[in-house]
Amino acid sequence: DGGITQSPKYLFRKEGQNVTLSCEQNLNHDAMYWYRQDPGQGLRLIYYSQIVNDFQKGDIAEGYSVSREKKESFPLTVTSAQKNPTAFYLCASSIWGRASGTDTQYFGPGTRLTVL
Amino acid sequence: DAKTTQPTSMDCAEGRAANLPCNHSTISGNEYVYWYRQIHSQGPQYIIHGLKNNETNEMASLIITEDRKSSTLILPHATLRDTAVYYCIVRGGLRGAAGNKLTFGGGTRVLVKP
Numbered sequence: 001d002g003g004i005t006q007s008p009k010y011l012f013r014k015e016g017q018n019v020t021l022s023c024e025q026n027l028n029h030d031a032m033y034w035y036r037q038d039p040g041q042g043l044r045l046i047y048y049s050q051i052v053n054d055f056q057k058g059d060i061a062e063g064y065s066v067s068r069e070k071k072e073s074f075p076l077t078v079t080s081a082q083k084n085p086t087a088f089y090l091c092a093s094s095i096w097g098r099a100s101g102t103d104t105q106y107f108g109p110g111t112r113l114t115v116l
Numbered sequence: 117d118a119k120t121t122q123p124t125s126m127d128c129a130e131g132r133a134a135n136l137p138c139n140h141s142t143i144s145g146n147e148y149v150y151w152y153r154q155i156h157s158q159g160p161q162y163i164i165h166g167l168k169n170n171e172t173n174e175m176a177s178l179i180i181t182e183d184r185k186s187s188t189l190i191l192p193h194a195t196l197r198d199t200a201v202y203y204c205i206v207r208g209g210l211r212g213a214a215g216n217k218l219t220f221g222g223g224t225r226v227l228v229k230p
Contacts, residue, residue, distance in 0.1 A: 004159075035218075042203070042220030043160070058217070090159050092218075104150075105218055107159035 003027065004108035006091050011113045013085075021076045021111045023091035030095055032074035033105060036060060037088040046089075049074055078113065085115045120204045125225040128198075134191040136224055138204030141185040148207050149180060150218070151189045153200040160203065160220075163189065194228045201225050 004025045013019045023032065031050050035043040045058030049068040063082025068074055074093075078085045089112075092105040121139040128134040140149065150165040164171055164178045166187075171178045177190040191198055203223040 006159075033218075042222060043218065044220075045217055048217070088157075092159075104162050104165065106162060110157070110159045112157070 004091060004093055004106060006089075006108040006111050008111060009109065011111055013113070013115050015115055016080045018080060019078050019085075019113065021078065021089055021091075021113070023074045023076065023108060025072055025074075025091075025093045025108075027093055027106065028071070029093035029106075030071070031093060031103075032068070033092040033094075034058075034064070034066065034074070034076045035090045035092065037090060037110075043090060046076065085113060088112050120206055120221055122202075122204050122221065122224045124222065125227070127227050127229055128191075128194045130196060130228055130230050131193055134194040134198065134226060134228070136189040136191075136202050136204075136226065137186065138189070139186045140204070140206045143184050143206050144208070146208065149178065149184075149187050150205040150207055151176070151178065151202065152205065152218075152220075153198075153202045154223070155197075155200045161200075163202075165207075194226075196228050196230065199226060199228045 007022045033048040034046040036046055037043050044060050046060055046064050047055055047058050047066045049055035052068055052071050055066050055068050063079055065077045088110050090110045091108040094103040094105040148165050148167050151163040152160040154160045164173055164176050166178045166180055180187045201223040203220050
């Protein structure tokens with residue numbers, strides 16, 4: 001099956017610990033994104049990557065880090081510097097490079113992180 | 117990106133058409149209207165998008181007014197599985213990150229009733 005996978009679905013961590021969320025896609029998409037969603041709220045962009053070995057901060061990048069060593073993978077690390085890490089984290093991917101900038105983003109199932 | 121305004125919630129009868137309105141009065145000429153939906157605790161699902169013309173796919177139809185200041189998503193025969201939060205998003209047609217970012221507002225919570 002083609003698509004985006006995120007693991008694990010639920011993740012629990014103690015306060016002060018770094019945690020890495022996985023995102024893998026086999027759609028051959030160039031661009032990948034990380035969003036955060038809080039209860040009853042819309043999505044907010046954390047980081048995005050247009051191509052391998054390149055990524056850019058989104059609107060709420062503080063306390064997060066990413067890497068893009070492979071086209072199909074875009075892991076997100078939630079560091080201890082993130083003040084309110086408990087949230088639903090969503091990964092997305094899309095084609096990149098078309099002049100219109102209108103390429104559709106497709107989402108993974110999400111990871112629900114709870115920091116105790 | 118232009119802001120959108122949607123009703124907070126709406127109910128729909130199973131088997132009937134669901135018409136979801138969205139206002140985007142500040143939309144600019146190169147911005148697209150996108151619709152996603154999110155079922156509880158799942159990732160958003162792409163539904164449809166359009167620029168000027170009406171669009172239809174296997175999931176829904178999108179009707180955009182001539183002045184492009186509003187649009188309506190139509191689910192032709194709503195089922196219980198269509199219960200979700202529906203997001204109307206306006207995306208810039210700019211090259212680069214500014215055009216590719218999705219800004220989700222509060223959406224419309226749609227409840228399909230038997």
